[in-house]
Amino acid sequence: MRRIDIAIRAGKSLRQAKVRTVLTSLAIAVGATTICLALAAGNGARDLISNFVGLRGDERAIDVFRMIPMDEVVETVVPTGPQRVDQEPEEVDEADETAMRGSFSEQDIEEIRAIPGVANVTRDVWLATVSVDGVDGEYEAASSVQRGRQLNEFIGVENDYRLQAGEVAVSEWYLEALGFSSVEEAIGETVRLNFLANPWRAARPDNTDLFSKEFRIVAGISEEARRFSREFLISYEDGLAIATEQRMPNTSLLSVEIADGYDMGEVRDKIAAQHEGNRVQSMQDMYEEMFMMVNIAQYGLMGFGALAILASVFGVINTQYISVLERTRQIGLMKALGMRRRDVARLFRYEAAWIGALGGMIGVAVALLVTLLNPVIAGVLELEEGVRLLQVDAVQAVILVVSLAVVAVLAGYFPARKAAKLDPIEALRTE
Amino acid sequence: MIEVKKITKTYGDKKNRFTALSDVSFTIPDGASVAIVGKSGSGKSTLMHAMSGLDRPQKGEIIIDGRDILQMSQAEVDGFRAREMSFVFQSFFVQGNETCYENVSLPLEINNVDRGTRAERVKKALEAVGLEEKMKSKAKNLSGGQKQRLAIARAIVDEPKILFADEPTGNLDTATGEKVVEMLFDYSRAEGATLIIVTHDAELAAKCDMQVRIVDGKVEKVLGKKGGKNA
Numbered sequence: 231m232r233r234i235d236i237a238i239r240a241g242k243s244l245r246q247a248k249v250r251t252v253l254t255s256l257a258i259a260v261g262a263t264t265i266c267l268a269l270a271a272g273n274g275a276r277d278l279i280s281n282f283v284g285l286r287g288d289e290r291a292i293d294v295f296r297m298i299p300m301d302e303v304v305e306t307v308v309p310t311g312p313q314r315v316d317q318e319p320e321e322v323d324e325a326d327e328t329a330m331r332g333s334f335s336e337q338d339i340e341e342i343r344a345i346p347g348v349a350n351v352t353r354d355v356w357l358a359t360v361s362v363d364g365v366d367g368e369y370e371a372a373s374s375v376q377r378g379r380q381l382n383e384f385i386g387v388e389n390d391y392r393l394q395a396g397e398v399a400v401s402e403w404y405l406e407a408l409g410f411s412s413v414e415e416a417i418g419e420t421v422r423l424n425f426l427a428n429p430w431r432a433a434r435p436d437n438t439d440l441f442s443k444e445f446r447i448v449a450g451i452s453e454e455a456r457r458f459s460r461e462f463l464i465s466y467e468d469g470l471a472i473a474t475e476q477r478m479p480n481t482s483l484l485s486v487e488i489a490d491g492y493d494m495g496e497v498r499d500k501i502a503a504q505h506e507g508n509r510v511q512s513m514q515d516m517y518e519e520m521f522m523m524v525n526i527a528q529y530g531l532m533g534f535g536a537l538a539i540l541a542s543v544f545g546v547i548n549t550q551y552i553s554v555l556e557r558t559r560q561i562g563l564m565k566a567l568g569m570r571r572r573d574v575a576r577l578f579r580y581e582a583a584w585i586g587a588l589g590g591m592i593g594v595a596v597a598l599l600v601t602l603l604n605p606v607i608a609g610v611l612e613l614e615e616g617v618r619l620l621q622v623d624a625v626q627a628v629i630l631v632v633s634l635a636v637v638a639v640l641a642g643y644f645p646a647r648k649a650a651k652l653d654p655i656e657a658l659r660t661e
Numbered sequence: 662m663i664e665v666k667k668i669t670k671t672y673g674d675k676k677n678r679f680t681a682l683s684d685v686s687f688t689i690p691d692g693a694s695v696a697i698v699g700k701s702g703s704g705k706s707t708l709m710h711a712m713s714g715l716d717r718p719q720k721g722e723i724i725i726d727g728r729d730i731l732q733m734s735q736a737e738v739d740g741f742r743a744r745e746m747s748f749v750f751q752s753f754f755v756q757g758n759e760t761c762y763e764n765v766s767l768p769l770e771i772n773n774v775d776r777g778t779r780a781e782r783v784k785k786a787l788e789a790v791g792l793e794e795k796m797k798s799k800a801k802n803l804s805g806g807q808k809q810r811l812a813i814a815r816a817i818v819d820e821p822k823i824l825f826a827d828e829p830t831g832n833l834d835t836a837t838g839e840k841v842v843e844m845l846f847d848y849s850r851a852e853g854a855t856l857i858i859v860t861h862d863a864e865l866a867a868k869c870d871m872q873v874r875i876v877d878g879k880v881e882k883v884l885g886k887k888g889g890k891n892a
Contacts, residue, residue, distance in 0.1 A: 235770040246758040563754045566715060568743020569771045570736055654715050658754065 231573040240580035247553070254549045255589040257542035258634055262593020263600075264535030269626050270597055272528035274619035279520045290490070291377075292498050293516075294342070295509040296334055296482035333482050338505070342484065345500050347492030352377045354483035355469040358429035358476055360440060362462065363422040365409030373398075373423055373462035375469030377485045385413045385450035393465040398423070398445035401461045403453050413450030420444050423462055429476050443472065454614075539634070542589070543641040550582055550645035554652075561649050562657025571650040578646035579639045586638025590631035598622055663689040663712065663823070663855065668721035670707055670878075681707040682718060683878045689871065691822075694849055694856040696866035699875035705859045708875060709825055712857065713746055714738040725823070743771050747816040749845065751828035753808040757801030761792055761811055764800050768819045786818035787811075790844055806837035813841065817848045824849065826858045830865065842868070 244251040339351050355375040362371040376393045384391055384399060393399060398421060402413065410416035427439035451463060464472075488497050494512050502510040511519075554561070561574060601620040608617045670682040681704045689695050697705045710716035712723055714730045722729045725745070730738055747768065755764050765786050769779045787793045790810040795803065800811060809829065816824055826845055830838030842865060849856035858869060866872050872884040 231771050232773055239770070242759070242763070559754060560756060564767070564771070565739070566713075566742070566748055567768050567771055568739050568741075568746075570739045573771075655710055658750065 231569060231576075233576070236573060236576050237580050237584075240577055241584055243553070243557075243577075244581055244584050250549055250552070251585060251588070254542070254545050254585050255592055257545045258539060258586060258589025258638070259592035259596065261535045261538030261540075261542055262590045262630060262634055263596045264538055264593075265532050266594050266597035266622060266627065266630060267600060267620065268528050268531035268535060269630070270601060270620040270622045271531070272524055273621040273623055273626075274617075275524040275527075276521060277621060278613070278617060278619065279517065279524065290488045290494070292486040292488060292494070292501060292510060292512045294334075294484040294486060294501060294505060295511070297508050334484055339484065341504060342486055342501055345497065345504065347489055347497040347500075348486055349489040350487040352466050352485050352487075353470070354485060355466070355473045356478050357469060357472055358426040358478065359423060359462070360426050361424045362404065362408070363424070363442075364404075364407040368424065369404070369407045371404070371423065371461050373464055375466055375473075376463050377466060383452035383454050385452060386417050387449040391449065393448065393463065395465050395467045396446055397448045397465055399449040399451050399463040400447050401451045401453065404461060405450070416447045416450065419447050421447055421462070423464075425472055425476060427476070429478060441475070443468070539637065543637065546582055546585055546638050546641040547645060549585065550578060550642045551648070553581065554578065554645050554649045557649075558652065558657045558660040561652050562654045562660070565652070565654035566658065574652075575646040575650035578649045579642050582638040582642025582646070583635040586641075587631050587635040589638070590634035593634075594622065594627045594631060597627075662691055662724075662726065664722070664724040665689075665708075665712065666722040666724065668708070668711055668718045668723065670704075670711060670716065670718040681878050682711065685721070685875075685878075685880050687873055687880060687883050689855060689857070692849070692853040692855055693871055694846060694869040695858065695871045695873060696869040697857065697859045697873045697875060698861060698863070698866045699881075700861060703875045704878040705861075705875050706827060707878075708873075709827060709857065709859050713748070713823075713825055714742050743768070744819075745821055746823045746825065747819065747821040749809070749812050749816045749824070749826040749829045751831035753805075753812045753832070755800040755803075755808050755811050755815070758799060760797050760799055761787060761795045761803075761814075762797065764811055765815045765818050768815060772819055774819070782818050783814075786814040789817065789848070790814045806833055806841070809833060809837070809841050810844065813844050813848075817852075820852060821854060823855045823857065826856065828860055829858065830860075830862065 334353070339353075342348055342351050354377060357373055357375065359371055359373040361368040376399075383389070385402065387399075400408065400413075400416060400421060405411070405413065405416055408416065408419075408421060410419070422442050422444050424440045424442045427441050445462075445464060445468075451461075486497075486501060488494055494514060498510055498512050498515075502508075564574060564577075565571075597620075601618070601622055604618045604620055605615075607613075607619050608615065611619070613619065665688070666686050668682050668685040669680070672679045672681060685704075685708060697708055699705045707716065711718050714723075714733070717731060721731070723731055725741075728741075730741060733741060762783055765783045766779055769782060774782070784793065784796070787796055790813050792803075792807060792810055792814060795807065795811075800808065803811060809832070816826075824845065829841055829845065833841060845856055845858070846868065848854060856869075858865065860866055870885065872882075873880060874882040874884070
């Protein structure tokens with residue numbers, strides 16, 4: 231008997247027992263929905279991370295974090311008594327500051343720079359920016375410093391454009407406040423940013439000493455990047471100079487750019503060997519760490535789905551045994567007419583496959599319906615508008631449905647064998 | 662030609678052994694109509710099952726067209742039965758939830774007949790039994806007589822050389838039974854097929870070319886009809 235004819239007969243048999251078929255499939259659908267949603271959430275989370283990390287940094291860069299043992303922190307940073315808010319910090323030499331702040335010294339930077347494959351090393355520079363002069367007054371603003379080849383979401387220049395001293399890239403969000411209608415119109419114009427002169431006195435309400443700097447607009451930045459304080463992006467050189475003027479402490483983070491043609495892993499290992507105790511992490515490492523967390527959560531959820539499917543497998547076995555019992559005479563007739571054992575077994579296996587596939591399709595359909603709640607989920611989790619945390623992948627859905635069909639076939643193995651082994655004479659005598 | 666040679670079939674173990682057929686032998690020429698007659702429990706059905714390869718006697722040979730079907734593997738016997746034989750049962754065994762078309766189509770599907778040919782043959786078989794208008798009707802909506810006609814259509818659709826009928830009129834009234842019997846004989850005559858009817862209806866048996874009378878698992882007598890193929 232042809233497989234297609236067996237499959238059609240299997241489908242017809244199931245239609246004749248609609249309620250039983252649907253109920254058994256629904257049991258499978260519970261697990262299928264759980265697994266499909268776990269996969270969809272994993273896809274969404276990975277997508278979110280990729281966008282987040284992608285916007286944050288350069289894929290050919292390695293971050294080096296200074297890790298300070300807790301006992302050293304206690305010894306060097308904790309003040310010996312109450313600090314006056316209007317008291318200027320004492321001038322400290324670089325070696326002392328490095329120890330106190332847990333930051334990297336110039337010597338550390340030079341050592342890393344000497345490692346083959348390192349193209350550039352930059353500090354992570356923090357700035358205390360207050361405002362920008364707008365068309366009708368000052369607007370609150372935050373600025374940050376370009377490090378490495380961040381994916382800046384630039385508009386008007388290539389994404390890997392390196393800002394020069396005196397240049398600034400401006401978020402689209404500020405164009406109107408600055409009196410521009412488009413990025414093209416803004417490019418070439420100047421903008422004045424105001425910085426806090428004494429950030430260390432931030433606790434005092436009368437801390438209003440500012441200094442200003444003018445920058446030439448060379449690019450726009452898409453609104454997406456605003457979540458990383460990239461409202462105004464300035465060059466590393468300018469950032470370093472302003473941070474020095476503000477007496478901002480050196481941070482404990484370095485960004486190491488890797489030259490093209492060098493293996494990221496090898497260079498990372500060399501930096502790690504040189505700076506034992508510090509945390510050396512590439513974008514890839516970061517991806518992997520975050521993906522691992524997502525995967526763990528995803529596999530956990532999938533585990534629950536798998537348990538539900540395991541429970542439903544017994545439903546399939548039960549349904550198929552009942553089907554064999556109910557159709558004993560039919561099986562006897564088919565065998566009397568010359569249907570081979572393997573075809574009889576196939577008929578019942580295909581029935582099980584239909585039940586599994588139907589359960590899978592119902593599960594995927596329910597999961598697709600749940601994805602309609604994406605805007606609500608994004609709202610509850612305070613994610614950006616348009617973020618889809620549940621993303622059903624067509625290939626995964628097809629694999630899921632096929633896998634469930636296979637699982638159901640395995641579940642239907644013993645009932646199918648029972649049908650195949652039925653004695654046709656006995657079967658025809660059954661009342 | 663069907664040659665039944667010294668068939669013995671027993672059931673049960675040593676303590677509860679029951680001999681259903683004992684040293685049964687006879688020969689049926691091609692195209693003959695044969696009635697296997699006897700009382701209930703005499704072994705008629707067991708003999709039919711053995712001749713069709715549904716059951717395997719412990720001893721003897723069943724040679725059909727020169728091949729001993731008892732020497733074939735199970736798959737070979739199934740294939741042989743699908744190609745050469747068919748059945749009509751007392752209880753019809755039609756699938757109530759399937760249409761008449763689907764019921765009749767089953768033997769063709771088992772024999773890997775392509776879809777186009779199937780449609781033609783099913784139509785022809787249903788016409789032969791007068792059920793062409795019921796092609797799309799569910800079998801459960803047919804009367805008893807119509808169900809048996811449907812069973813005959815299913816039996817003849819693949820043009821078997823041997824047609825077994827196990828008490829084909831047992832569940833029918835006299836008039837309907839006669840029509841059904843007429844259809845079976847019509848097919849046998851038209852196609853030159855061997856018709857083997859298991860019955861305890863003497864009147865029906867008398868219509869056959871040959872009668873094999875079974876008593877307690879043994880052949881009591883083989884009778885040929887005057888002018889019949891075995892006369």
